[in-house]
Amino acid sequence: MQIPQRSVDHGRRAIVVGSGPNGLTTAALLARDGWQVDVYERNAHPGGAAASAASLGPGTIVDLGAAGHPFGVASPVFRDLDLTSHGLEWIHAEVPMAHPLPHGEAAILHRDVETTAQGLGVDGGRWRSIHGHVTEHIDEHLENLLGPMLRVPPHPFRLARFGPVAAAPASWVANAAFSTEAARTLFLGSAAHAIVPLTLPFTGAFGMLFGALGMSRGWPVVRGGTGQLVKALLSVLHTHGGRVHLNHEVTNLAELPAADAIVLNLTPAQVLRVTGTTDEAGSQLARPTRRRLRDWRYGTAAYKVDFLLDGPIPWTNPAVAGAGTVHVVGGSQELIRAEADVAAGRLPRYPFVMVCQQHAADPTRATGDAAGKTVVWAYAHVPHGYQETRPGEIARLITNQIERFAPGFQQRVLKQVETSPADLESWNPNLIGGDVAGGAMNGRQALLRPGFTLDPYRVPTPRETATHTARLYLASSSTPPGAGVHGMPGAWAAHAVTKDFTD
Template sequence: MMTRSDQSGGSRADDLNRPGFTLPEAAEPGRAAVVGSGPNGLTAAALLARAGWEVDVYEAHALPGGASASGDTLGAGTTVDLGAAGHPFGAVSPAFHELRLSEHGLRWRHPPVVLGHPLEGGEAALLYRDLERTAEGLGEDQTAWRAWHAPVVQDPYGTALNVLGPLARAWPRPLGMVRFGLRAPWSATVAARAAFRTDQARALFTGSAVHAILPPGRPLTAAFGTLFGGLGMSTGWPVAEGGSGAIVAALLSVLTAHGGRVHLGHRVTDLRELSSADLVLLDTTPAQAVALAGDLMPTPVRAPLSRWRHGSGVSKVDFLLSEPVPWRDERLRGAGTVHVGGTAEHLSRAEADALAGRMPERPFVMVCQQQAADPSRAVAEAAGHTVLWTYAHVPLGYAGAVRARIEEQIERFAPGFRDTVVRAVETRPAQLEQWNPNLVGGDIAGGSMAGLQLAARPRPALRPHRLVRPQAGRPGVYLASASTAPGAGVHGMAGAWAVRTALADLHAGRATTPGR
C-alpha cells in the first residue's frame, strides 16, 4: 500500500524517486516555433526553452491553454473547467515532473473518493486511492480485482513511462509492460466478464474503459480500464487547485522563466512565416498540420494524416447547484468523478449508439465534483453553491441539446437533482470546436482511439512525431498534439516526445528516408 504525505500527490519518497523525461544531446540551441498553446505545445516549448532554445509560441485564441482552461462561466465566484477536469495522467506525467511544475504554483488536490459508479437498486461501486480499500468493497470480486490491477498499482510511474509514449520503442520497464500487456489486448467487455462476477466490479472497470470513447466491446479497451483504475488506486485522479488553467499557468511560468515568448491572437496560416526557425512543432490536428505544411510533407507522411478519422464527440453541460448533488448513495458526495450510465451492458449500448451516429437515449455521462477536493471552485458570490462539470458521449458533431438527457441520467441516481439547479451552461460539439479547433466535432481525444489509430498515432512509423526532417535552410516540422503518441490527456507527453524526436534528428544530422 502506498504511503501519502498530503493532498498534493504521493509521498515525498515517491516524489524523489520519480523518473522525469530526459532529452537527448543536440546541436547548439537554435530557434523554435510552437503553433498552439495547449498542454502539449506548452510542454514542448518549456522543455526547449529550459534547454537554452529561443522559443516563440503562437496561439490563435486570446487566451492560452487549449482545452486545459478555466473560467467563471457560471457567474462571479465560480471556477469552471472549460475543457479537461480530472487529471490521472497529469499526476504521473514524466514531462510535468521533469519541469517541476509544483515549483511554479501547481498543486494537485485529491477527493476522498476517486471514482464512484452508481447502480440502480444497489450500492454504488467506489474506487479509492487505495487498492485494498477498493477491493474490500467489491465483495466476492476482491481477490480478482487486486490481481488484475496489481501491475499498475505497484509501479504507477513505471507504467506511465511505458505507456505514455510510442509503442514501437524499447520500453523503459519491460517486465512491467509485459504484465500490463497481458491485460491490454482484450475488450473491456470480455475482460470484465472473465475476471469479475458482480455488477459493481464490472461497471467500475467498464466505466474506466469507456474513457477511450469507444464501445467497451472493442479490442484494446481493457487497457484503458486497467490503466485508469490502477492509476486511480495509486496516484489518484486529482484536480488542479484553482482549476485546470493552473496547469497552463505553471507551464507558462516555466517557459517565460527561461525566456520563452507567447503570441496570443496570432493565427499561423502558412509555415513559411516561420521559416527562420530551426524547429517547428504543431499542437494541432493532422488536418491542420497538412494544411500548414502542404507539399513540404513527403507523401508517405501526408497520406495517412489526410485519412485521419475522428471518433465520437462530447456535449458538455456545467451546472451551478444550490447544494451538493443529492446522490441516493451519500458516499458519492465525496467522489471527484462519478460515471453515470448504469450497468456495463448499459454503457456498451450507449457507446455503440454514439459511435454509429445515433444519440443514445441514456448516454454515458461523466460527472466531475471538483469541490470534493478543491473548495475554491465556488467562493465569494457563489459561496454555498456547488459547481458541477458534466459531459455526455454523443455522435460526432451532434447538434441537438443534451442537457435534459444528462439531467435525466443524474436524476436516476440522485432524485431531486433538477430541483438543485440554479444555472446551467450547455456547450455543444460545434461550440467546443469553435472554441478550440482541435476538438473537431466535439472529439476530445484528438482522433478515434480505435484500431491502428490507438497503436500508431498518427501513422505507423518509428518516429511518428516527425513530419518533415530538418535540412539546411528548412526547419524540421513535428506534430505535438493528442493526435500523436501517446494520445489524449493533460500530460504534455506528446509535446515532450516531439521535442525528443526533433533533438535526436538534429544530433544525428544524417539523411534518412523521410517519414521513417
C-alpha cells in the same frame, strides 16, 4: 528519454504552433535547453482545452475542457519540469471515482487496491489480481505506455504482465473476471475513457490503467482550475526566456519567421491546412505523410454541460458525494450499449455521462457571489459532430441520467451552460466534431498515432524551400501516447528536436 536539465544558449530558434499542454511542454523543455522559443496561439488565452473561466457567473471557476487529472499527477515530464514549484497544486477528493448503481448501491474506487477490493466483496480477489501489479509498479508501466508503441519497452517484463488484459476487449474482461455489477461497472467506466466501443480490442488497457492510476496516484483536480496548470507551464517557459504570442492564428507556415524547428501542437487536419496541402504542388509535406494524415479518422464527441446548483448533488448513496469523478450510466450492459451506439452514429437514450465534482476537493470553485453553491462539470458521449434535433436535447439527457441516481438534482439547478461539439471545435479547432482525443482511439489508431509510422513526432518534408527551411515536428494528442493532460507528446517531440540538433 533524456532532456537536458540546464540551459545553454546555443543560438537555435524553435517556433511552437498551439499553446495546449503539449505545445507548452515542448516549449518549456526547449527553452530550458537554451533554445529561443516563440509560441503562437490563435486565442486570447493560452492553454488549448486546459483552461478555466467564470462561465457560470462571478465567483465560479469552471474547467472549460479537461477537469480530472489521473495522468497529470503521474506525468513524468510534469515532475521533471517541477511544476509544483511554479504554483501547481494537485488536490484530491475523498475518493477518486464512484459509479452509482440502481437501488441506491454504488461502486467506489478508493486510493488503494486493498480498500477497493474489500468493497467489491466476492470480486475482490479478481480485482487485486488484475490491478495489483499495475498499481505496485505504476511508474514502470507509465514509462512503457506513455511513449511510442513501436519501440523496445524500457520494462518488457512489466509490459508482458500488462498485455493479456490490456489487449482484450473491456467487455470481455468485465464479464469473464467479475460476477458483480459493482466490479463490472467500475472497470468498464474506466475503460470508457477510451471513448470507443467497449467490445473492441485494447479497451481492457484503459480499464486497467485508469483504475490503477486512481488507486496509486489518485484522480486529482488542480486547485483553482485546470488553467493553473497552464500558468505553471508558462512560468517555466518564461523563466527560461520563452515567449507566447496570443491572438495570432497561423494559417500557413510560410507566414512564420525563420526558425530551425517548428513544432505543431495540432491534429492531422490542421497540419494539412497550415502546410498548404490543399495545393499539393506547394505542399510542405512528403507524399506518404500527406496520405497518412488524410487517412486520420476522428471519433466520438463530447457534449458538455456545466451546472451551477444551490447546493450539493443529492446523490441517493451519500458515498458518491465524496468522489471527484462520477460515472453516471447505470449498469454494465447499459454502458456497453451506450458506447456502441455513439460509435455507430446513434444517440443513446441513456448515454455515458461523466460528472466531475471538483468542489469535493477544491472549495475555490465557488466563492464570493457563488459562496454556498456548487459548480458541476459534466459531459455525455454523443456521435461525432452531433447536432441536436431540438434545443436542450442533450442537457435533458444528462440531467435525466443524474436525476436517476440523485433525485431532486434538477430542482437545484440555478444555471447551466451548454457546449456542443460544434462549440468545442469553434473554441479549439483541435477538437474536430467534438472529438476530445485528437482522433479515434480504435483500430490501428489506438496504437499507431498518427497512422503507421516508426517516427510519429517528425513530419517529413519533400525538400527545403525559400519559405520553409525549418524541420517540422508534431506534438499533439494525435501522437503517442494520445489524449490526456500529461504533456508526454510534447516531451517526446522536444526529445526528437534535441536529438536532431545534437547528433
